[in-house]
Amino acid sequence: MDSPLIFIENVTKIYRNGQVEQAALRDVTLCLSKGDFVSVMGPSGCGKSTLLNLVGGLDKPTRGRILFDGRNMASMSDDELTMLRRDRIGLVFQFFNLLPHLTALENTALPLYMLGVSTREANRRAREILDYVGLSRWESHVPSRLSGGQQQRVAIARGLVREPEVLLADEPTGNLDSHNTSEVMSLFERLSSDIRLTIILVTHQADVAAGADKIIHMNDGSIPESSTPCPSNDA
Ligand code: ADP
Secondary structure (H helix, E strand, C coil): CCCCCEEEEEEEEEEEECCEEEEEEEEEEEEECCCCEEEEECCCCCCHHHHHHHHCCCCCCCEEEEEECCEEHHHCCHHHHHHHHHHCEEEECCCCCCCCCCCHHHHHHHHHHHCCCCHHHHHHHHHHHHHHCCCHHHCCCCHHHCCHHHHHHHHHHHHHCCCCCEEEEECCCCCCCHHHHHHHHHHHHHHHHHCCCEEEEECCCHHHHCCCCEEEECECCECCCCCCCCCCCCC
16 A cells, blocks of 8 residues: 555544534544545534545644644745645636636646746646647637636636646536536546546535445544555654
8 A cells, every 4th residue: 555645643623613512523634645535524514624624635624633744734834835735736627717718728827927937837737637628629719608617617728738647626517418428537537547646526416426445434523434545654
């Protein structure tokens, strides 16, 4: 077994609103290796988004720790966390959040433009990814001229353009019909097997969750310990 890329160890997350405490995660332990494709399922409010936010470095555990490639995220500086989020983690959401006046190519290349990569190089890399997601022919279309499924694939291409190792997808098929849902799911399957992308997919749809290699059922902030066994080391 590969050493884990993401090791969530005994993580508890408590939100405090005044005097009221809400445990969003309770002693969650989870290991993910390179190329793992897991779905996280569970009722609304069970902690799925909190889990993604913590892995994405947008929030910190109250107790426990999260190791990304062996490094404790809590001990990273703000700059290191920003770089981790920018370079190693891709995000995909239910709403595609594409810029309406930019083409599919420009939307895909946008993260590279913002990093100062030359337009020519950024567009070259964006074209490669659009080709991979099957949208080469649509590169000059603006979002309003694309179907929902195509727009989501552009959003995924944009999430991949910096070649992250991890993709965090929060209800990515929540706005799609069944045909487009299966296209997005087969894209995720290819990404995990072809380039060994590690994918955490949050969904409340059982048929979507079933497309991942493993389903993690969350309930009231907890997951069963057997969900993704961790190597017994002191990582
Ligand atoms: P899910 O994504 O499964 O719907 P969440 O992770 O959004 O669940 O929320 C888990 C629990 O934590 C819920 O009870 C929610 O109300 C609470 N929660 C989430 N974010 C906050 C916050 N910023 N402040 C207070 N409570 C929160």
